[in-house]
Amino acid sequence: MVNKVELPKGGRRAEALALSFAGQAEQAPRRQGAWRALLRNPIGMTGVVIIGLVILTALVGRFAWTKSYSAQNYTRLLSPSASHPMGTDELGRDDLARIIHGAQVSIEVGVVAVGVALVLGLLIGVTAAFYGGVIDAVLMRVVDVLFAIPSLVLAILIAGLLGPSRTNAMIAIGIVFAPSFARVIRGSALTVLAHPYVEAARALGVTDLRIITRHVLRNIISPIIVLTTIYLSSAVLTEAALSFLGLGVQPPEPSWGSMLFEAMPYMQIAPWLAVFPGLAIMLVVLGLNFLGDGLRDVLDPRVRDA
Amino acid sequence: MLRHAGGRLAQLVPTLIGMSILIFVLVRLLPGNALEVVAGDAGSNPQAVAAAKAQLGLNESLVVQYWHFLSGFFTGDLGKSYLSGQNVASILGRAIPITLELTILATVFAVVVGVPLGILSATRRNSSSDILSRIGGLIGLSFPNFWLATVLLLITSTYFHWEPSVTWIPFWDDLGGNLVQMAMPAFAVSLYLLAAVMRMTRTSMLEVLGEDFVRTAWAKGAGRRRVLWSHALRNALIPVVTLIGAQIGNLMSGSTVVEVVFGLPGVGNTLVSATYNRDYPVVEATAVFLAAVFVVLNLVVDLLYGVLDPRIEV
Numbered sequence: 046m047v048n049k050v051e052l053p054k055g056g057r058r059a060e061a062l063a064l065s066f067a068g069q070a071e072q073a074p075r076r077q078g079a080w081r082a083l084l085r086n087p088i089g090m091t092g093v094v095i096i097g098l099v100i101l102t103a104l105v106g107r108f109a110w111t112k113s114y115s116a117q118n119y120t121r122l123l124s125p126s127a128s129h130p131m132g133t134d135e136l137g138r139d140d141l142a143r144i145i146h147g148a149q150v151s152i153e154v155g156v157v158a159v160g161v162a163l164v165l166g167l168l169i170g171v172t173a174a175f176y177g178g179v180i181d182a183v184l185m186r187v188v189d190v191l192f193a194i195p196s197l198v199l200a201i202l203i204a205g206l207l208g209p210s211r212t213n214a215m216i217a218i219g220i221v222f223a224p225s226f227a228r229v230i231r232g233s234a235l236t237v238l239a240h241p242y243v244e245a246a247r248a249l250g251v252t253d254l255r256i257i258t259r260h261v262l263r264n265i266i267s268p269i270i271v272l273t274t275i276y277l278s279s280a281v282l283t284e285a286a287l288s289f290l291g292l293g294v295q296p297p298e299p300s301w302g303s304m305l306f307e308a309m310p311y312m313q314i315a316p317w318l319a320v321f322p323g324l325a326i327m328l329v330v331l332g333l334n335f336l337g338d339g340l341r342d343v344l345d346p347r348v349r350d351a
Numbered sequence: 352m353l354r355h356a357g358g359r360l361a362q363l364v365p366t367l368i369g370m371s372i373l374i375f376v377l378v379r380l381l382p383g384n385a386l387e388v389v390a391g392d393a394g395s396n397p398q399a400v401a402a403a404k405a406q407l408g409l410n411e412s413l414v415v416q417y418w419h420f421l422s423g424f425f426t427g428d429l430g431k432s433y434l435s436g437q438n439v440a441s442i443l444g445r446a447i448p449i450t451l452e453l454t455i456l457a458t459v460f461a462v463v464v465g466v467p468l469g470i471l472s473a474t475r476r477n478s479s480s481d482i483l484s485r486i487g488g489l490i491g492l493s494f495p496n497f498w499l500a501t502v503l504l505l506i507t508s509t510y511f512h513w514e515p516s517v518t519w520i521p522f523w524d525d526l527g528g529n530l531v532q533m534a535m536p537a538f539a540v541s542l543y544l545l546a547a548v549m550r551m552t553r554t555s556m557l558e559v560l561g562e563d564f565v566r567t568a569w570a571k572g573a574g575r576r577r578v579l580w581s582h583a584l585r586n587a588l589i590p591v592v593t594l595i596g597a598q599i600g601n602l603m604s605g606s607t608v609v610e611v612v613f614g615l616p617g618v619g620n621t622l623v624s625a626t627y628n629r630d631y632p633v634v635e636a637t638a639v640f641l642a643a644v645f646v647v648l649n650l651v652v653d654l655l656y657g658v659l660d661p662r663i664e665v
Contacts, residue, residue: 070355088489088530190369197604198622202377202638205626282495289497291621305498309612312505319505322499331493338489 072258089339097334103152106145114142115297125317132317134307140318143299144325150300151329154215154293155280159273161219162280166226171257173227174234185231188224200283204292211300214293218283222276223345229272233265267344274340276332285326301326356654366646368421374638375417378631400408420635430632432625439636442621447640449519449617452529453606456537458595461544466591469552470579476557484549496605500539500612507535519615536613540605544598551594555587562586589659596652603641 083089112129118137125132131140167190173181191199203217237243237260246256288302289295296303302321308318411419423429429439472484507513522529559565560583568582607619614620618637625633 117524186365186369187365190373193366193370193646194638195376195600195603195645197607198638198641199620201607201623201626202374202634205623205634206377206629278493285495286497286604289608290611291627292623302497305501309501312501313508316505316509319501323495323502326495326498327490327493330495331490334489334493 048115050327064187079340079343083339086339086342088335089343092332092334092336092339095328096336099148099329099332100152100190102145103148106148107142110141111146112139112142112348114138114146114299124315130290131321132315133303134318135311135315140304140313143304144301144321147299147304147322147325148292148329149299150211150298151281151284151326154211154218154284154300155277157215157223158218158280158284159276161216162222162226162276163273165219165223166230167262169223169227170230171234174231174238175257175261181231188227191220192225196279197283197286200287201290201292204287209292209295211298214284214287217287218280221283225276229268233268234261235266237261237264265327271341271344274333274337278330278337281326281329281333299305356657359650359653363646363650367643369638370642370646371421371645372417374635374642375420378635379413409469423636424639429636432633433629434625434628434630434633439632442534442633443618443636443640446616446618446621446637448521449615450603450606450610450619450641452522452533453537453610453615453617454602456533457541457544457602457606460537460541461548462595465545465548466552466584466588468547469591470556471585472549472553473556473560474579481553485553488546488550491542492550494542496539496543497608497612499542500536500609501547502533503539504612536606536609536615539609541601543605544595544602547594547598548591551591552587555590556583559583560589585659589656592655592659596649596655599648599652600645603645 063201080339084093115138116134120129120133120137123129123133129139129141131144134140134143159316169184173184176213194202200214200217200221207213207216243256243260246260251259284293284300285302285305288300289306291303291306294300294303296307304322305319305326308322312319380601420429423440427440429443430436432439432442435442468484470596472481475481564576565583568578573582587614603619606617607623609615610617610620611623618641621633622641625631625637
C-alpha cells in the first residue's frame, strides 16, 4: 500500500509529491491495516480485551455497582460475600467499589502522566533533532543527567518533595519518563530528517513548523505508539508504587497501591484486602504489556518474525 | 579499547556532577522548608529560625553549600540527620550492604534461572514449554514487585508461621540466617528481571541460531551442546547484558519498595522515610548514592560489551 497522498492544491503539489516518497522510504506497514493486524495477533487481541474491560469498568463501573467507596460502616473486615463480593476493609468500606474507583484513578494517572512525558519528550526530542548543534548537545546532556537517577528514586524525590498528592504523582511520573521519550523521538526524528523529501521541502521554502508537523511527526507515530503503550504500564506500576509508599494518591480516595499498603496490617485476618488490589494492578499491567507486544509485532517489521 | 574505556570514564565525571547538582537543586527548590523541621514549633520565632539557619549552613551561598555537600562524599562528612541527629555517613554506611546484597542476589538469581529458561524456550520454539514460558514471562513482567513481596509475606506467615526478623542479620555475622532472611525479598526484586532476561535470551538466541556461523558450526559437525553453549550463547548474551544494564534502575527501584515491605533498613527504605520526614541531608545522600551506583554500573555494563564482543568498540 502506498501512503495516502492528498490531492495537490496549488503550490503544495511538490510537497505532496515529497510525502509520497515518504511512503516508499518508510518500510513499516501502513497504519490503516495495523488495527486489523493487531486483532488477528492473539497476544495483542488479549491485551485489547483486558484493557477494554478495565476502561469499561472505570467508565461505567460505578453505575453498575452503586455502593460508595468512601462510606464507612460497622461491617468491618467482612470476607467476600454476595453483598460485598470483595469484602470490606478496616473501616467497613466496600472493597469492590474501591477497586472500581481505583481503575479510574489508575487509568487517569497513567494516561495523564504518559501524556506529560510525551509532550515533554516531543518538545525536547524534536527540537534537538531538528536544530542539532549546541541545542541538541545541551538538551541531550540534560536528558543524560535525568537518566542518571533511577526512575522510582526520581519519582519519590519529586512526588515527595512537591508534597504527596495525585496531581503531583502524575507530574513526577511524567517528568521521570520524559527523557526516554525524548531519546526515542530524537532518534526517530533524525532518521526522518535524513530523507531527501525533507531536503526537498526545505528547498521549497516550507517553514520549520510545517516540516516538523507534516513530515517529522507523521512519520514517527509508530515508534511513539509502541513507546506510549510500554510506558503506560510503567506509569500504572509507578503510580501504584508511589501510592503504596504513601507518596501518591491520598486517602480517602482509593488507589490500588494505597489499598495494598492499608491492607498490610490486616493481612492475616483479611487476606482478600491484599489480594484484589494486587490482582487489579497486575491485570492492567499485563493487558498493557500484551497490547504493547502485539503492537510491536504489528508496527515493527523487524521483530515480526522473532 | 582501553582508550575508549578512558573516554567513557571521562564522561562519567560530568554525568555524576550533573546528577548531584540536579538532586541538590531539587531538594532546595521544592516547597517544604527544611527550617520548619529543625526549628520545630519555634518556626515562628525569628531567633530560632536564624539559629537553625546557621546550624544548617543555609546562610552560605548555594555554590558554597553545594561544595560542602559534594566534598562530603569524599571526606565522609555528610552532615547530620535533622531527625535523629545521627551522622548521615554512618546511616548510609549501615544501609548500603543491605541494598547491595539484595540487588546482587536478585541479579544472580535472574541470570541463573532466566538464561537457561530462555535457551530452552528458543530451542523448542512453539512447543508447549516455549508458549508456557513466554506467557510466564509476560506475567512475570506484570507482577508488581511490592505485591509479590506482600503475597510472599502473607503465604509464609499464614502457612509457615514465619515472620521476617525485625532487624537485619548481617551476612558476616550469620550467613545462614542472613540468606533465610534475604531469600524472599531477593526473589521479589528478581522476578521482573528474570522474566525480562528470559524473554531477551529467547529472542536473541532465535536470532543467533539463524546466523551463518551457527550453520557452519552444525555443518562442521560440532555437537549440539557445543553449538548452543559456545557458539550461539556467547553471541546471544550481548543483548542480555544490555538488558541487564538497562534494568539496573528498575532493580534499584524494586529493591526500594521491597525493602519497605520487608522492613529492611536499606538505602531505598532510608530514602523513603527521609522523604516523608523531609530529612534533607539524608534524602540528598541516599538519592545521590543510588544514582551514583546506577551510573557506575551502567558504565561497567558498557565496558562489558567490549569483553563479550570484540567487534564492538565501546
